[in-house]
Every structure is written in C-alpha cells, then in structure tokens.
Amino acid sequence: MTENGLPALGxxxxxxxxxxxxxxxxxxxxxxxxxxxxxxxxxxVTDDAGQPYILPVGYARDGDRILFHGSTGSRxxxxxxxxxxxxxxxxxxxxxxxxxxxxxxxxxxxxVMVLGSCTVLDxxxxxxxxxxxxxxxxxxxxxxxxxxxxxxxxxxxxxxxSLEEASVKISAGDPSxxxxxxxxxxxxxxxxxxxxxxEPIPDEAGAAFPVPDYVASxxx
Amino acid sequence: MTENGLPALGxxxxxxxxxxxxxxxxxxxxxxxxxxxxxxxxxxVTDDAGQPYILPVGYARDGDRILFHGSTGSRxxxxxxxxxxxxxxxxxxxxxxxxxxxxxxxxxxxxVMVLGSCTVLDxxxxxxxxxxxxxxxxxxxxxxxxxxxxxxxxxxxxxxxSLEEASVKISAGDPSxxxxxxxxxxxxxxxxxxxxxxEPIPDEAGAAFPVPDYVASxxx
Numbered sequence: 001m002t003e004n005g006l007p008a009l010g011x012x013x014x015x016x017x018x019x020x021x022x023x024x025x026x027x028x029x030x031x032x033x034x035x036x037x038x039x040x041x042x043x044x045v046t047d048d049a050g051q052p053y054i055l056p057v058g059y060a061r062d063g064d065r066i067l068f069h070g071s072t073g074s075r076x077x078x079x080x081x082x083x084x085x086x087x088x089x090x091x092x093x094x095x096x097x098x099x100x101x102x103x104x105x106x107x108x109x110x111x112v113m114v115l116g117s118c119t120v121l122d123x124x125x126x127x128x129x130x131x132x133x134x135x136x137x138x139x140x141x142x143x144x145x146x147x148x149x150x151x152x153x154x155x156x157x158x159x160x161x162s163l164e165e166a167s168v169k170i171s172a173g174d175p176s177x178x179x180x181x182x183x184x185x186x187x188x189x190x191x192x193x194x195x196x197x198x199e200p201i202p203d204e205a206g207a208a209f210p211v212p213d214y215v216a217s218x219x220x
Numbered sequence: 221m222t223e224n225g226l227p228a229l230g231x232x233x234x235x236x237x238x239x240x241x242x243x244x245x246x247x248x249x250x251x252x253x254x255x256x257x258x259x260x261x262x263x264x265v266t267d268d269a270g271q272p273y274i275l276p277v278g279y280a281r282d283g284d285r286i287l288f289h290g291s292t293g294s295r296x297x298x299x300x301x302x303x304x305x306x307x308x309x310x311x312x313x314x315x316x317x318x319x320x321x322x323x324x325x326x327x328x329x330x331x332v333m334v335l336g337s338c339t340v341l342d343x344x345x346x347x348x349x350x351x352x353x354x355x356x357x358x359x360x361x362x363x364x365x366x367x368x369x370x371x372x373x374x375x376x377x378x379x380x381x382s383l384e385e386a387s388v389k390i391s392a393g394d395p396s397x398x399x400x401x402x403x404x405x406x407x408x409x410x411x412x413x414x415x416x417x418x419e420p421i422p423d424e425a426g427a428a429f430p431v432p433d434y435v436a437s438x439x440x
Contacts, residue, residue: 039413040313040327044264044272049305051335052264052272056311058327085269091276093260095418098435101366102354103376107260107278115271134322144406146321156323174423186364188426191417191435193259198315198412203394206408215318215411 031168034110035061038090039137041068045076045084059090060136066114066161067121067129077157080118088114088161095192099175100184106171108190114166118159126158140214195220251388254330255281258310259357261288265296265304279310280356286334286381287341287349297377300338308334308381315412319395320404326391328410334386338379346378360434415440 041059046052053076059068066088070077080086095108121129127148134142148156175188197220200211261279266272273296279288286308290297300306315328341349347368354362368376395408417440420431 039316040311040329042262042274042309042311044266044274044307046264046266046270046272050266051305052266052307053335054262054264054274054307054309054333056309056329056331085271087264087272087274089262089274089276091260091262093415096259096358098358098361098420099365101372102350102362102368103366103372105354105358105361105365107357109260109276111276113274115273130322134325137327138316138318138325141318141325142322145319145325146323146401146404148322152321152323181366182425184366185429186426187420187422187429187431187435189420189422191420191438193415193417193440195313195413196416198414200318200407200409200411202407202409205402206406209405209407211407215407218411220413 027168030170031112031163031166032061034092034112034168035066035090036136037110038092041066041088041090043068043080044087045079047076047079058133058137059088060133061163062129062132062160064163066163067133067158068161069130069133069156069158072155072157074157077159080159081120081157083117085117086115086161093193094172095190097171097175097190098188100177100181100186100188104175104177104181106175108171108173108192109169110172111169112166113169114161114163116162116165118161121158121160126153126156129158129160130156139218140212144212247388250390251332251383251386252281254312254332254388255286255310256356257330258312261286261308261310263288263300264307265299267296267299278353278357279308280353281383282349282352282380284383286383287353287378288381289350289353289376289378292375292377294377297379300379301340301377303337305335305337306381313413314392315410317391317395317410318408320397320401320406320408324395324397324401326395328391328393328412329389330392331389332386333389334381334383336382336385338381341378341380346373346376349378349380350376359438360432364432 041057043055043057044052057068059066091111093109097106099105131142197218200215261277263275263277264272277288279286311331313329317326319325351362417438420435
C-alpha cells in the first residue's frame with residue numbers, strides 16, 4: 001500500500017503518509033478528523049471484465065468503520081455487497097500551492113484511503129446505520145422526516161467498510177521549492193480553498209415553515 | 221455503462237444521465253462545463269490482484285480529452301501508462317437536499333464519469349500538456365515559474381484520457397418528495413455548497429513580492 005495516495009498532487013517531501021493501525025492514537029485522531037470533515041467519499045469497484053468504476057457516495061464514520069448506502073438496483077453496489085475488493089477515499093482539497101517551479105506547483109489536501117471489502121448491514125444494524133449517516137450529513141434532520149418504508153428499505157443496501165487498512169496523506173502549507181529556486185524574484189505561497197454553505201433555499205411547500213435551527217447552524 | 225454514476229447521492233427521478241458522444245452538442249457543452257469547473261479528478265486503476273485504487277489528481281480538459289500527470293515512481297501511474305482500464309470522475313458537490321423522507325434526502329451534484337485507457341504523452345506533446353494543466357489549475361502562473369528540468373521531466377508521466385466514453389449525471393434543485401409526503405409540516409429544500417478561495421498566503425521569501433494580478437483575480 002505504498003502508492004495508494006496522491007502522487008500527482010504534491011511532491012513527496014511535503015507529504016506525510018501515515019498507515020493504520022500500526023501507528024499511534026494521535027494518527028488515528030488525524031484520520032478520524034479528516035473523515036469527519038468530509039461529506040462525500042469515492043468508492044472504487046472493478047467488474048468481471050477488469051473495468052474499474054468510481055461511485056461517489058455520502059457516508060458517515062461510525063467508530064472504526066465507514067458506513068454508506070446505495071441502491072439494490074445497482075450492479076456495482078451489489079458487487080460491493082458481495083464482498084468485491086474496494087478502495088474508498090475521502091479527499092479534501094485545501095488549496096493551491098504556487099511554487100517557483102512547475103515541478104513543485106501542487107495542491108494542499110487531506111486524504112484518507114481505505115482498502116478492504118464491505119459488509120452488508122441488515123435489520124437493526126441497517127436501521128441504525130441509516131440514522132448514523134443522516135445524523136452525520138444532515139445533523140438534526142432525522143427526527144423531522146419520514147422513516148424508510150418497507151419498500152424503501154428493501155431498495156437500499158447499507159454497507160460498512162472497516163478502517164483497519166487505512167492510510168492518510170496530508171499536504172499543507174508553503175511550497176517546498178528547491179534551494180536554487182527560492183531566490184527567484186516572484187510571489188510564492190498558497191491559496192486556501194474551503195467549502196461554504198449558502199443560504200437554505202426552500203421548495204414551494206417548504207417555504208411555509210421556518211428554516212429549522214439545526215439547519216441554520218450548519219457550517220463548513 | 222448504466223451504473224457508473226451516483227446511485228447513493230440522489231434518487232433516480234431527479235437525476236439526469238447523459239451519455240456521449242451519441243448526444244447533441246449542448247450535452248457536450250454541459251460535460252465540458254463540469255470539467256472546466258473542477259480542480260481535482262479521481263482516477264481508478266486495478267492491480268493484478270484485482271484490488272482497485274483511487275488516485276486524486278489535478279487535471280485539465282484539452283478539447284476532447286483529459287490531461288493529468290503523475291510520478292514515474294508510482295506503480296499505479298505506470299499501470300495507467302501501460303494502458304490499464306480506468307475510470308475518471310470529476311464530481312462537484314453542489315448542495316445538501318433536505319427532503320421530507322429519509323429515502324429522498326440526498327445531495328445535489330454535477331458528475332462526469334469517463335471510461336477508457338490512457339495514452340502517454342511525450343516530447344512536445346508532453347511539454348504542451350504540462351503547460352495546459354498549469355494554465356487550467358493556476359492560470360497565469362506558467363510565465364513566472366521555472367520550467368521542468370530534464371530530470372524533473374523524466375520523473376513525470378503525462379497521461380491523456382479521451383472523453384469518447386463519458387457520461388454526465390446532474391442532480392439539482394428541490395427535493396423530489398413523494399406526493400404523500402409533501403404535506404408534512406416541515407421546512408424542506410436544499411442548502412447550496414460552493415468552494416471559495418481564501419486570501420493568498422505567501423511563504424517567507426514570497427512575502428517580499430506583491431500578489432500577482434492573475435492570482436488576485438482567481439475566483440471559484
């Protein structure tokens with residue numbers, strides 16, 4: 001697992017790679033913090049012909065595993081449910097890095113990569129997982145909305161992926177120009193990027209009600 | 221290619237799937253606009269053991285192909301260079317969708333999926349591609365920075381992936397609640413998400429120079 005990361009996004013010397021679970025608990029805290037800061041993960045699965053696919057999914061971290069869901073109507077999700085090898089990443093783009101050379105120009109990011117195979121959750125575990133995902137992506141919303149019907153539940157696959165084989169790469173801060181480039185008479189540094197929420201926009205029937213406090217309090 | 225998309229992010233009826241090149245030119249414009257609005261792509265490649273990996277990369281669109289680069293030191297990039305089947309996605313998260321049921325709660329997004337195999341660029345094509353990538357990710361920067369040395373060039377793989385087999389999925393706007401849910405007396409709608417740039421932050425030597433106009437003008 002030495003090359004599952006971000007070779008094209010940052011030069012090696014400013015990138016920290018951390019693997020789990022060999023490392024110390026503070027590294028696990030770093031991994032958890034990245035997972036808890038994201039909203040979307042990308043999941044890879046390969047079909048019988050050797051063609052890989054990437055599925056963007058909403059997700060939540062639940063202790064030492066990632067939970068996400070998909071449709072039973074999806075061939076690729078059914079393949080994940082059957083235990084196909086997968087790779088899941090949560091990668092947060094934190095900025096553009098303006099070095100003094102083309103080669104060191106890159107991006108700042110925090111990235112978690114997880115390898116493994118998914119487990120299908122059923123019954124109470126499945127119901128709990130759907131709530132955990134909702135509580136993570138849409139905190140406070142669960143109590144207000146209609147719970148899944150039997151038909152909806154039957155159309156939904158809920159998968160768990162252990163964080164046992166996970167690694168972290170982080171690239172942050174200043175460019176790492178070669179010594180011979182630093183005297184180049186130009187501005188160099190980085191431009192931060194972050195996600196922000198806009199104002200909540202109601203649909204037609206929703207406009208009759210106030211924006212819930214739990215929504216108004218969401219920040220990125 | 222019916223399931224290469226976003227089954228977990230939106231319900232089917234509010235998601236438009238478009239495939240190329242069968243469709244009309246306005247659909248191609250939609251695809252191009254999504255690619256031109258992103259900064260980071262995710263690329264999947266599967267190793268000999270059947271384990272898929274996801275590589276986050278900076279990229280640029282160059283007409284009817286995607287350009288990106290990686291390290292010759294990366295086994296996975298070398299596999300892409302050798303023509304391994306790949307999937308590339310640029311997926312932009314546009315918002316959270318607060319429906320009146322758990323089942324319809326989802327996300328708004330614009331997503332391009334590309335299947336195919338990469339071509340390695342060399343010589344003048346490689347040099348031009350590196351500039352195209354820089355001009356897309358860091359517009360205006362190329363003229364100010366040191367160009368790649370022979371050693372740096374030798375350490376860099378530049379790959380092109382045709383957009384011939386590409387598809388688009390878009391989920392936008394209001395939730396699509398079932399009729400029987402719309403009377404539920406709660407706020408419903410969506411919360412937009414967007415990326416913003418922060419103020420440019422110079423490194424120690426860079427602080428002696430003004431922020432270039434081309435950087436100051438960047439917006440997301």
